[in-house]
Amino acid sequence: MAAALVALLGIVVIARLADAATAPAPATVVALTAQRFAYAPETIIAKVGVPLVLEITALDHDHGFNLPAFGVRADLKAGTTTRVEIVPDRIGSFAFHCDVFCGDGHEEMTGTLHVVE
Amino acid sequence: MSTWMTKDTNRRDFLRLAGIGGVVFASALGATAAGAATKRGRGGYAARAKSDFYFVQLSDTHIGFEGPAVNPDAAGTLEKAIATVNALDEQPDFVVFTGDLTHTTDDASQRRERMKRFQGIAGTLRAKSVHFMAGEHDAAPDRGDVYQSFFGALHYTFDHKGVHFIVLDNVSDPGAIIGDAQLTWLQHDLARLKHDHPIVVLTHRPLFDLYPEWDWATRDAAATIAALEPFSNVTVFYGHIHQEHHHMTGHIAHHSAKSLIFALPAPGSVPKKAPIPWDASEPYRGLGARDVEAEVARADYELTELPVVRAGRS
Numbered sequence: 525m526a527a528a529l530v531a532l533l534g535i536v537v538i539a540r541l542a543d544a545a546t547a548p549a550p551a552t553v554v555a556l557t558a559q560r561f562a563y564a565p566e567t568i569i570a571k572v573g574v575p576l577v578l579e580i581t582a583l584d585h586d587h588g589f590n591l592p593a594f595g596v597r598a599d600l601k602a603g604t605t606t607r608v609e610i611v612p613d614r615i616g617s618f619a620f621h622c623d624v625f626c627g628d629g630h631e632e633m634t635g636t637l638h639v640v641e
Numbered sequence: 642m643s644t645w646m647t648k649d650t651n652r653r654d655f656l657r658l659a660g661i662g663g664v665v666f667a668s669a670l671g672a673t674a675a676g677a678a679t680k681r682g683r684g685g686y687a688a689r690a691k692s693d694f695y696f697v698q699l700s701d702t703h704i705g706f707e708g709p710a711v712n713p714d715a716a717g718t719l720e721k722a723i724a725t726v727n728a729l730d731e732q733p734d735f736v737v738f739t740g741d742l743t744h745t746t747d748d749a750s751q752r753r754e755r756m757k758r759f760q761g762i763a764g765t766l767r768a769k770s771v772h773f774m775a776g777e778h779d780a781a782p783d784r785g786d787v788y789q790s791f792f793g794a795l796h797y798t799f800d801h802k803g804v805h806f807i808v809l810d811n812v813s814d815p816g817a818i819i820g821d822a823q824l825t826w827l828q829h830d831l832a833r834l835k836h837d838h839p840i841v842v843l844t845h846r847p848l849f850d851l852y853p854e855w856d857w858a859t860r861d862a863a864a865t866i867a868a869l870e871p872f873s874n875v876t877v878f879y880g881h882i883h884q885e886h887h888h889m890t891g892h893i894a895h896h897s898a899k900s901l902i903f904a905l906p907a908p909g910s911v912p913k914k915a916p917i918p919w920d921a922s923e924p925y926r927g928l929g930a931r932d933v934e935a936e937v938a939r940a941d942y943e944l945t946e947l948p949v950v951r952a953g954r955s
Binding site for chain 1: 744745746747777781782812815817853854855856860913914
């Protein structure tokens with residue numbers, strides 16, 4: 525009986541270890557601000573395979589966040605914080621930009637996501 | 642040789658000999674610039690039917706912009722381009738401005754002043770008819786309120802010698818969205834046309850994902866193209882990217898025009914999009930207007946790029 529219990533316990537422990545091995549890594553959370561005509565920070569570094577959550581606060585105006593390489597975009601309403609989830613599944617540098625016209629300087633409102641090992 | 646052919650040839654000869662005509666591009670379905678050159682190289686064009694015509698496209702004039710490093714003649718470039726167009730021996734049937742008439746400003750009174758200034762300059766065109774459309778610089782800050790008080794509707798249609806022109810607004814929504822209401826309007830407009838009717842779409846932003854990393858796209862372009870897809874003779878003329886560019890989405894040809902304020906680099910050719918500096922050795926390089934020769938029966942549009950200033954003049 526005791527041997528059976530130990531065996532069962534062993535199976536449970538092994539199963540949990542296996543789950544832990546395959547569970548997705550916890551997301552990295554990065555806070556950004558969007559303000560005419562820049563994101564701060566304008567450079568974000570993420571690890572490949574590690575989910576990334578951007579919490580972007582639009583300080584002064586409606587803005588947008590568009591990261592075409594990952595097919596991700598969001599409206600950033602003035603005075604609110606918007607969560608943007610990204611799965612950086614490949615290494616490289618990827619441009620993002622504001623895609624909601626926000627005035628003279630809108631075209632300069634850009635940034636870069638660097639995905640590294 | 643028909644009268645029309647003589648007239649047509651004379652106009653083209655004038656463009657070339659006066660140092661006005663630039664690169665020629667044929668917009669026939671599947672045609673290429675090389676094809677156009679061959680056509681011209683053979684020394685002739687088919688006789689122009691009485692229904693054929695030409696128009697001029699001007700774009701991205703950005704009245705109010707100041708930036709000596711990219712255009713020390715920002716205040717005078719549009720006037721020079723208009724002088725070039727007005728000097729054409731045969732005047733176009735009409736002129737179209739494909740958006741960004743003015744440079745954006747947060748100040749509504751300054752926006753009105755810039756629109757008024759633009760309107761005054763555009764009013765010196767000799768062409769009998771001029772069609773306007775907005776760019777995001779004109780319309781996004783106030784959803785087109787001031788623009789409409791000067792130039793009327795943001796989207797509309799007109800017909801000319803058998804060609805149906807559709808002006809689409811992909812700028813007054815700051816998110817570069819045409820929107821469901823305008824798409825429904827477009828579908829109703831198209832529903833009355835035969836599928837081989839010649840259609841020209843005039844708009845500001847590209848109606849395809851030209852280079853989304855630089856915001857050179859329209860968010861719901863795919864739905865717009867899907868509405869146009871059943872029609873066999875559709876050509877799109879647009880602005881926004883401050884350079885000549887030609888692209889096909891299926892059988893639909895898209896042609897962007899040069900700006901009359903500053904040039905921008907080719908899509909993705911530099912890490913960061915920025916105006917190309919002014920070249921004092923070659924003023925107005927990369928800027929210009931466009932002559933569009935419409936051959937209605939074939940729904941064919943032959944493009945000739947025009948410089949701001951005729952060769953030998955300043």
